[in-house]
Amino acid sequence: MAWITVDQKLIGGKLRNFAKQSGISQNEAIGILIRLWLWGLDNAEESGRIIAAEHEDIEEAIRPGFLEVERSTISNIVDNLIKTGWIDKKGDSLYLHDWIDWRSFYTSYESKKAQHAERMRNYRAEKKKEQQAQPEPEEKPVEPKKAIRKEYAVGFEEFWKIYPRKVDKGNAYKKYQARLNDGYSEAELLTAATNYANQCKREKTEARFIKHPKTFLSDTMPFTDFLDHGQQTNIPEQQEPPGKRKNPFL
Numbered sequence: 001m002a003w004i005t006v007d008q009k010l011i012g013g014k015l016r017n018f019a020k021q022s023g024i025s026q027n028e029a030i031g032i033l034i035r036l037w038l039w040g041l042d043n044a045e046e047s048g049r050i051i052a053a054e055h056e057d058i059e060e061a062i063r064p065g066f067l068e069v070e071r072s073t074i075s076n077i078v079d080n081l082i083k084t085g086w087i088d089k090k091g092d093s094l095y096l097h098d099w100i101d102w103r104s105f106y107t108s109y110e111s112k113k114a115q116h117a118e119r120m121r122n123y124r125a126e127k128k129k130e131q132q133a134q135p136e137p138e139e140k141p142v143e144p145k146k147a148i149r150k151e152y153a154v155g156f157e158e159f160w161k162i163y164p165r166k167v168d169k170g171n172a173y174k175k176y177q178a179r180l181n182d183g184y185s186e187a188e189l190l191t192a193a194t195n196y197a198n199q200c201k202r203e204k205t206e207a208r209f210i211k212h213p214k215t216f217l218s219d220t221m222p223f224t225d226f227l228d229h230g231q232q233t234n235i236p237e238q239q240e241p242p243g244k245r246k247n248p249f250l
Contacts (some may be wrong), residue, residue, distance in 0.1 A: 004037045005104050018084040022077045032062050032077065033086060040096050041103060048088070048099030058087070058094065153177075155186035162190065164197040165210040175217035188227055189217070195226035 010030065019029040039061040044050045050057070058078045059071070081087045088095040096102070152160070152169075156176045160169065179189060193216075200210055216223050 004034065004041070004102050006034065006102075014084060014086070018080055018086060021080040021084060024077075032081075035062055035064070036081070036086075037096065037102050040099065044096050044099060046100070046103070046107065048095040048097070050094045050096065053094050055094075153186075155190070159186075159190050159193050160213070162193045162197055163213050163216070164200045164205075165207060165212065167212045168214055172213035172217065175214045178219075179217050179221070179223075189223065191228055192216075192223040192226040195228070196223070199226070 010033070011026070015026055015029055015033075019026045022029065024032075036058070040048075040050065043053065043061075055075070055078055058081070059074045062077065063074055078087075082089055082094075086097055088097050100107070150170070152173055153176075156173055159176060160166065160172070163172075176189065180186070196211075196216065199205075211222065
């Protein structure tokens with residue numbers, strides 16, 4: 001994207017003279033000049049010299065601004081651009097008059113763009129030097145991940161070995177620990193599991209009807225029904241909250 005600088009100094013006697021000489025309005029004259037300068041950004045040097053341009057090239061540059069206009073009329077307008085000082089003729093070359101002023105904004109942009117590109121090149125070069133100067137980090141051997149094995153108490157493992165339905169060991173262990181904290185011994189919990197297993201075997205209870213171990217050891221303490229007479233610890237029975245009944249088989 002490119003820009004040209006246009007300000008109020010464009011509207012003056014020089015513009016008026018060009019418009020009168022060409023038989024057009026000042027607004028039309030401004031449009032012709034702006035089109036000429038935009039074309040000049042790609043076709044003129046910074047000095048204003050139009051590269052390898054002749055009279056006909058200028059005509060083609062401004063022609064798109066006219067509809068169904070004879071070539072002689074456009075040629076006359078180019079002559080007037082030269083006569084009124086908007087285009088200078090020096091030897092065999094044509095120059096855009098005061099081109100440095102009209103393209104100053106674009107020149108500033110191009111300069112800043114080039115400076116930014118140079119800064120980025122220098123920055124990347126410095127970063128590359130820093131990276132090359134730094135020693136490469138030693139590669140540490142990757143240690144294989146150790147399998148995490150959950151350890152359970154010996155007493156619970158004995159309970160688990162006896163219990164007739166082995167489901168959800170982790171939660172069963174939590175309930176086992178909770179019952180120990182309630183004051184029941186490992187021996188009592190093992191006895192309850194043994195008696196319950198014997199009953200299931202004797203009655204040929206289907207697996208789906210055997211309590212989950214976490215249910216057997218739950219807060220309602222159904223395991224106490226399978227303690228040997230005289231072994232049961234004297235602990236107050238915990239009542240289940242009203243309106244809440246658990247499935248005894250889960």
